[in-house]
Every structure is written in structure tokens, then in C-alpha cells.
Amino acid sequence: MPEVAAVGASAEEQFAALVETLAADPGRRAELCGLLREDHAVYEQRGTAATVRMRGWVLLALARGGLADDALVYVLEELDTGTDAYLLAAAARALRSYPSPDAAFAPFVARALARARYYEEPVSFERYGEYALSQTGTSPLGELFRTLEWLGPRARGVLAEVEELRAQFGGLPRKLRPAADRAIESVRGRDAAPDAEACCTLPGGLGGVLSWERGSRRACGPIEQTAFEDQDGTPVTFGEFFRGRPSVVVFFYTRCDNPLKCSLTITKLGRVQKLLEERGLAGEIQTAAITYDPEFDLPERLRCYGQNRGVRTDACHRLLRVTGGFEALRRHFQLGVNFIGSLVNRHRIEVYLLDEGGRIAASFSRIHWGEEQVAARAAELHAERSVGEEEEAGPPHSPNSPKRRKGVPALLTAFTSLAVAFFPKCPICWAAYLSLFGIAGLQRIPYAPWLQPLLVVVMLINLGSLWLRGRATGRMGGFYLVGAGALTIILSKAVPGWGDASVWGVVLTLAGSLLSALGGGFRLSSASARR
Amino acid sequence: MSKKGKSAKSSKSARKAKAPARRTARSLMAVAASAKSGVKERVASLNEVTLAASDQDANVTRALDILGNDNEPAEVRMAALEALQTASFSVVAFAPVRGEYLATLRKVATDPNAELRESALGVLARNKDGFAQQKLLEGLQDPGKALVPTETALSLLSFDPHADAYNVARRIASAPPSDDARQEALRLLSADATSAPLFEKLLLDKSEKREVRQLSAAALHSIAPKKFQKRARELVFDPSEYPDIQATSLAAITNFSDPEALANDEPLLKRVDSLSEKSPAKVKQVARRFMTKFKR
Numbered sequence: 001m002p003e004v005a006a007v008g009a010s011a012e013e014q015f016a017a018l019v020e021t022l023a024a025d026p027g028r029r030a031e032l033c034g035l036l037r038e039d040h041a042v043y044e045q046r047g048t049a050a051t052v053r054m055r056g057w058v059l060l061a062l063a064r065g066g067l068a069d070d071a072l073v074y075v076l077e078e079l080d081t082g083t084d085a086y087l088l089a090a091a092a093r094a095l096r097s098y099p100s101p102d103a104a105f106a107p108f109v110a111r112a113l114a115r116a117r118y119y120e121e122p123v124s125f126e127r128y129g130e131y132a133l134s135q136t137g138t139s140p141l142g143e144l145f146r147t148l149e150w151l152g153p154r155a156r157g158v159l160a161e162v163e164e165l166r167a168q169f170g171g172l173p174r175k176l177r178p179a180a181d182r183a184i185e186s187v188r189g190r191d192a193a194p195d196a197e198a199c200c201t202l203p204g205g206l207g208g209v210l211s212w213e214r215g216s217r218r219a220c221g222p223i224e225q226t227a228f229e230d231q232d233g234t235p236v237t238f239g240e241f242f243r244g245r246p247s248v249v250v251f252f253y254t255r256c257d258n259p260l261k262c263s264l265t266i267t268k269l270g271r272v273q274k275l276l277e278e279r280g281l282a283g284e285i286q287t288a289a290i291t292y293d294p295e296f297d298l299p300e301r302l303r304c305y306g307q308n309r310g311v312r313t314d315a316c317h318r319l320l321r322v323t324g325g326f327e328a329l330r331r332h333f334q335l336g337v338n339f340i341g342s343l344v345n346r347h348r349i350e351v352y353l354l355d356e357g358g359r360i361a362a363s364f365s366r367i368h369w370g371e372e373q374v375a376a377r378a379a380e381l382h383a384e385r386s387v388g389e390e391e392e393a394g395p396p397h398s399p400n401s402p403k404r405r406k407g408v409p410a411l412l413t414a415f416t417s418l419a420v421a422f423f424p425k426c427p428i429c430w431a432a433y434l435s436l437f438g439i440a441g442l443q444r445i446p447y448a449p450w451l452q453p454l455l456v457v458v459m460l461i462n463l464g465s466l467w468l469r470g471r472a473t474g475r476m477g478g479f480y481l482v483g484a485g486a487l488t489i490i491l492s493k494a495v496p497g498w499g500d501a502s503v504w505g506v507v508l509t510l511a512g513s514l515l516s517a518l519g520g521g522f523r524l525s526s527a528s529a530r531r
Numbered sequence: 532m533s534k535k536g537k538s539a540k541s542s543k544s545a546r547k548a549k550a551p552a553r554r555t556a557r558s559l560m561a562v563a564a565s566a567k568s569g570v571k572e573r574v575a576s577l578n579e580v581t582l583a584a585s586d587q588d589a590n591v592t593r594a595l596d597i598l599g600n601d602n603e604p605a606e607v608r609m610a611a612l613e614a615l616q617t618a619s620f621s622v623v624a625f626a627p628v629r630g631e632y633l634a635t636l637r638k639v640a641t642d643p644n645a646e647l648r649e650s651a652l653g654v655l656a657r658n659k660d661g662f663a664q665q666k667l668l669e670g671l672q673d674p675g676k677a678l679v680p681t682e683t684a685l686s687l688l689s690f691d692p693h694a695d696a697y698n699v700a701r702r703i704a705s706a707p708p709s710d711d712a713r714q715e716a717l718r719l720l721s722a723d724a725t726s727a728p729l730f731e732k733l734l735l736d737k738s739e740k741r742e743v744r745q746l747s748a749a750a751l752h753s754i755a756p757k758k759f760q761k762r763a764r765e766l767v768f769d770p771s772e773y774p775d776i777q778a779t780s781l782a783a784i785t786n787f788s789d790p791e792a793l794a795n796d797e798p799l800l801k802r803v804d805s806l807s808e809k810s811p812a813k814v815k816q817v818a819r820r821f822m823t824k825f826k827r
Contacts, residue, residue: 132637300787
């Protein structure tokens with residue numbers, strides 16, 4: 001029985017031993033954290049229950065060594081959407097091992113508490129794969145209350161919710177009421193509550209949202225010919241459907257039994273469609289829901305699933321199943337999913353925004369996404385298309401090494417650069433300008449020395465903005481040219497006999513500014529760009 | 532007090548005297564938990580008690596104690612399990628004791644009493660409990676560890692398509708210990724899209740049992756409807772085919788085939804027309820529905 005052996009207890013025991021080895025070596029923490037990726041090879045051909053046992057064991061190992069930033073998102077994801085008692089409890093325990101409590105964790109813990117009531121069961125953390133047969137051990141609610149107690153006054157923002165849960169008739173198991181009271185007492189605490197802003201900002205910018213600048217987006221060439229079938233059985237390729245307009249793409253499957261994942265994702269997609277319609281973009285921005293389970297999710301199932309969740313379907317809005325080339329699609333999007341046979345054993349929440357070339361422009365994953373946020377970002381993509389910028393797609397790179405949007409508007413940078421380049425920097429410049437406009441004669445123009453400090457300030461602003469833009473786009477050529485130009489101008493003023501060099505400084509500044517504005521220059525490595 | 536008022540009061544009290552006293556959940560549970568009461572009386576009390584409507588903790592804890600105590604008579608424990616199962620349908624009210632209930636069920640799942648074991652595993656399997664699934668799979672892989680018969684284990688595992696049971700079900704379907712086990716294995720595989728070729732083969736194999744072919748028809752219709760519709764047309768034309776298989780095939784064609792193509796399929800229309808006149812009742816009914824939908 002080779003199949004049976006493949007999923008047998010011995011294989012899981014080997015995994016448990018691997019986790020222990022990694023946990024014991026601080027130098028291999030990243031490998032340990034990497035085991036939480038859904039697409040990791042260790043989860044291939046595992047059942048859902050085995051996947052739960054394995055992930056739970058990794059979370060517990062992380063909890064023993066202290067949770068670091070790289071693993072934090074997995075823990076928060078579990079608290080945000082998890083419905084398995086073992087994983088919820090393990091995630092709650094792992095969160096307490098984070099170096100310091102943070103107000104941003106409180107809403108995750110509160111949401112998990114409200115949900116865990118209905119998934120409450122005893123769990124055992126003693127040995128790998130052990131199921132609790134008595135109430136003597138711990139449980140999701142027990143772990144969550146301890147985590148809330150650890151958060152203390154930083155969880156003040158969710159105090160009312162927790163108190164309500166405690167006050168409800170029959171809301172909590174009797175034996176957990178003292179733990180709830182301790183947690184509430186700790187949250188009330190004597191320390192001052194953190195400011196309201198802190199409750200909504202995740203440490204390290206975690207939020208599951210990544211964006212790619214236009215020039216750095218991965219081309220969709222490898223999946224251009226991937227064949228799909230929509231909810232009506234109409235065949236279409238990736239290139240045919242996704243090229244031409246920006247698109248919102250979500251992944252799901254109809255047999256998903258976590259109501260907070262696929263079912264909610266599709267319901268929210270319906271809401272995104274309405275928001276786009278309100279903005280007058282229903283025909284301009286496409287939406288697509290692609291199933292992870294194309295063998296089972298036949299057109300009829302897709303149509304019913306979408307209809308029941310308020311999703312509009314037409315030529316621009318489709319529910320799709322791959323009929324050829326799912327592996328290529330999985331690789332292209334680096335989908336956070338794994339399978340046993342053709343059935344999903346675990347997946348993350350993932351939403352992508354594609355530009356009109358079918359390239360991934362943004363992704364929202366793991367943590368719950370907001371419909372408004374997705375609709376607004378899709379509208380931005382549409383506006384970007386309207387501006388008519390056309391760039392060739394950059395070389396493929398991992399979505400794990402994106403450049404976060406820094407909010408440096410390219411037009412502002414270009415304007416500043418040009419302003420510096422054309423700013424009058426000497427009496428001759430002033431004369432040239434004034435002559436040009438025919439305002440006055442050269443002898444009547446006073447040379448204004450006070451302009452020099454102003455010029456230095458503007459030059460520094462220009463350099464700063466180019467630096468930011470260069471970091472965001474990964475193209476630093478413009479910054480270096482402008483830097484060289486600024487240096488030349490300064491030297492032309494400071495070194496006797498170098499006066500003529502200022503012209504070269506202006507030329508370099510102008511060239512660098514234009515290079516930056518047009519997106520040229522050499523590219524930084526993705527790692528340094530991310531920093 | 533008037534005469535009328537007096538008589539009304541007396542009839543009311545008479546009715547009260549005649550009606551059996553309604554026992555509270557607390558008193559019922561007191562009887563159920565008492566070892567001094569007879570087994571029948573205890574079972575009757577547990578059948579009568581409504582745990583969800585009572586102050587849940589004390590009574591539910593008593594019921595859980597009875598269920599988890601292997602010194603109690605099996606009938607009483609079974610009655611306690613049924614009472615708890617009924618109470619668990621009130622999800623919100625039952626939430627505080629859910630954990631304890633599941634822990635007790637896991638303990639009972641390995642009880643020496645087969646009926647209790649099977650019932651406990653049934654409840655756990657419906658809750659997609661990892662412990663129950665692990666025990667059931669272990670039993671299928673190693674019959675020495677089996678807690679329930681093979682067909683029961685397969686049936687319980689089929690509650691969760693994510694239970695990792697397809698491989699073992701395929702093995703059992705190809706080398707079954709019994710006909711029942713084979714049918715349950717096939718029923719479990721009917722949610723596995725990769726099993727479509729197996730079901731197609733079974734459906735067309737006339738040496739197969741009628742139940743197996745009927746099950747294969749339904750499975751194929753679910754996981755590969757286009758493939759089934761193609762075969763269904765052949766089955767409708769086969770005069771030697773079982774009526775229920777013909778009826779299933781014709782129903783699938785009626786409801787899921789391309790209406791335009793059907794309306795122009797003269798041989799099929801002719802064949803169904805004749806079936807609507809002369810065939811077993813089951814087929815006739817579906818054939819008439821077809822003709823109502825597609826006759827020109």
C-alpha cells in the first residue's frame with residue numbers, strides 16, 4: 001500500500017523531528033518559518049488533518065524560540081481566519097512569544113475569541129499529533145485569554161467586546177471564566193491606553209498588501225495561453241481575458257469549508273463589483289474568481305456558487321476554472337495553496353490586481369482585505385492606464401521581493417527636477433531669462449546673492465525626492481546624475497576658475513531629472529530595493 | 532364567588548390533578564444520574580430531558596458524566612449521548628460545554644461497547660474531528676486497530692472530503708473485504724474528481740451489480756457530467772438496461788444537456804417518446820417530463 005505509507009504516521013514523525021532540529025538551531029529560524037508557507041513541499045499530498053498537525057507543531061516551535069517579524073503574519077492570519085481549534089490555540093500561544101505586546105494585535109485576538117467559542121475543544125501540545133482526551137489541558141479560548149492578559153492595557157480598544165462576551169449568558173465555559181476575568185482585569189489595568197492610531201498599525205508594515213511599480217511588474221507571457229472555462233462553459237485564454245483592461249482576481253474553491261476564506265472572498269468580490277459600478281468602472285475594470293479545484297468546480301458549480309454570493313457574471317466578470325496549465329498558473333502567481341490529489345488541503349486568502357497587460361500590480365494576502373481598499377487600488381490602476389504610460393515589463397522577480405509603494409508622485413519629482421534645472425543661478429541666467437521675456441535690460445538686473453541658499457535647499461529637495469523615487473523603482477541612475485550635477489555646480493562656485501563648469505552641472509541635473517522621470521537608469525537588486 | 536366561577540375553578544383543578552406532573556430537567560437528571568433507579572427509568576428520564584432549555588451546565592455535566600463513565604449501563608450511556616446530541620443542535624447555548632462534550636466523545640470512541648463507539652465516532656466524524664478521522668483511517672490501514680467495520684469507517688469518513696481517505700478508499704474498492712465495503716468505498720470516491728474513469732468503467736460494465744452501476748451513474752453525473760451525458764444517451768437506447776439506470780440517465784439528459792441540441796436530436800426524441808408510452812413507471816415518468824420540455 002504505497003499510498004497509505006506515503007501518508008503514514010512515520011512520515012509525520014520525520015517532519016516533527018525536522019521541526020525540532022530547526023527550532024534548536026537559531027541560525028535556521030528562517031527555514032522553520034518557511035515551513036508555514038502553504039506551498040511548501042512538505043504539505044504536498046497531505047490530508048487537511050495532517051496539515052493542521054504539522055503547521056500547529058511549527059507554530060509551537062516558533063513560540064518556544066520567540067516569534068520574530070517574519071513569522072508574525074502567519075500567526076495573525078490564523079487568528080484572523082482560522083477555524084481549527086489546534087491552530088487557533090497554537091497561534092495564540094505563539095503570539096505571546098513576540099518580543100513585546102502591541103495594540104495592533106488586539107483586534108486579531110478579539111476576533112479569534114468571538115469565533116473560538118464555537119470551535120472550542122481541548123487540545124494537547126505535549127506530543128506531536130496528540131489529541132486531548134480530557135479537559136485538563138489547554139484550549140483555544142484558554143490560550144486566547146492568556147494572550148489578551150499578556151496584551152494588557154494595549155488591548156483597551158477591544159475591552160468592550162471581551163466584556164460583552166464574558167457577560168453573555170452561557171457565553172463561556174465555566175472553567176474559563178476566571179481566565180476571562182483575569183484578562184479583562186489586565187486590559188483595564190492602570191497603565192495608560194495606547195493612542196487610537198496604534199491599534200490599527202501592524203508592526204513592520206504587516207498588512208498583507210504588496211504593490212509593484214509599473215516598470216517592475218512580472219510579464220504574463222508564461223501563462224498567456226493558459227486555457228480557462230468560465231461559469232457558462234465558454235473557453236477563454238489568460239491573454240484573451242486579462243489583456244486590455246485592469247482586473248481584480250481572487251482565488252477560491254467551492255468545497256472550502258472555512259466560511260471566512262473562500263465563501264467570504266467571493267461575497268466580497270461581489271461587493272467590489274458594486275463599488276466599481278458606483279465609480280462608473282464596471283465595464284472598465286474586470287473581475288475574475290479562479291478556482292483552485294478546477295477538476296471538481298465545473299461551470300455549473302461555479303455559476304451557482306457565484307450567484308449565491310451576489311457575484312455578477314458577464315463578459316467582463318467571470319468565475320473561471322483552468323482547463324489546461326494549472327501548474328503554470330500556480331507558479332506564476334506563486335499561489336499559497338497545496339493539494340492532496342486534486343483537492344486543496346490548505347490555502348491562504350489571495351487577491352491580485354492585474355494591470356491592462358495582465359501583469360500583477362498588487363496583491364492582498366493572508367490578512368482580510370477591504371473591498372473599498374481593493375476597489376480604490378483598482379481605480380488607481382485604471383487611472384494609470386489612462387495616463388497612457390507604456391513600459392516594457394521588467395524581468396520576472398519574486399512577489400516576495402516587491403517594492404512597496406512609497407507614494408512619491410513621479411510628476412512632482414519631474415517638476416522639481418526641471419525647476420532646479422531651469423532655476424536662474426547667476427546674473428547671466430537672470431539676464432537670459434529677462435531678455436527672453438523682454439522685461440528689462442541687463443544693466444538693470446540686480447544680482448541676488450540670497451538666491452544661492454534657496455538654490456541649495458531646492459537642490460537638496462530635488463536630490464531627496466530622486467533618492468526616494470530611485471529606491472521605490474529600483475532605478476538610481478537619475479539620482480546619481482543629479483548628484484554629480486549638484487556637486488559640479490557647488491564646485492563651480494567654490495573653486496576659482498571653475499565658473500564655466502556650472503553649465504555642465506545644469507546639464508547633468510537636467511539629464512538626471514529627465515532620466516528619473518522617464519523611468520530609466522540601472523536597477524537595484526530587489527533586496528536592496530525592498531529595504 | 533358565583534356558581535359559574537366555582538365550577539370553572541373546580542374543573543381546572545380537576546384537569547390539573549389528572550395531568551401527569553411535568554418534571555423539571557433537574558429532577559429528570561437526578562433520576563438519570565441515580566444508580567438506585569432502574570435502567571429503564573433512567574433511560575426514560577434521559578429521553579424526556581431537554582438539556583438545552585435548562586440551566587445547561589449542571590445538567591449537561593451530569594449527562595457527560597454518565598456518558599463518560601464506563602461503569603454505567605450501556606443503555607443509559609447511549610441515552611445520555613442522544614440527549615447531549617439533541618442539545619448540541621442549539622449551537623449557541625451548547626457552546627460552553629462543546630469542548631467537554633468532544634473530549635468525552637473521544638474517550639467513548641475507543642469504548643469496549645461497539646454501539647457506543649460507533650455512535651461517538653459518528654458524532655465526531657460529522658464534526659470533522661481530526662482524532663476520529665485518524666482512528667478511522669488507522670483502522671482501515673490496519674484491521675487489527677479497527678474500531679468499527681470497514682463500511683462504517685468509510686461512511687463516516689465520507690462526511691469530510693478533506694479527510695485524506697481517497698487513497699485508502701481506492702484500495703478497498705479494488706480489493707474489498709465485502710460488497711458493502713466496496714459500495715461505501717465507491718460512495719466516498721464519488722466526490723473525487725480523479726475517479727471519473729473508474730465510475731465510467733463501472734457504469735458500462737454490465738456484469739457489475741445494479742447498485743454499483745446506479746451509484747456509478749450518480750457519481751459520474753456529479754464529477755464528470757459531460758462524460759456522463761455522453762454515456763447516458765447510449766444507456767437510454769439500450770433496451771436491456773435497468774430501469775433505474777435509464778431513469779437516472781434520462782433525468783440527467785433532460786436537466787443538463789444542451790436544450791437546442793436535444794430538440795434537434797430526432798432519434799432521441801423518438802426513443803424517449805416510445806419510453807413515455809411503454810416502459811416501467813420510473814422511466815415513464817422521467818420520459819414524460821422530457822417530452823413536455825422538448826416536444827415541438
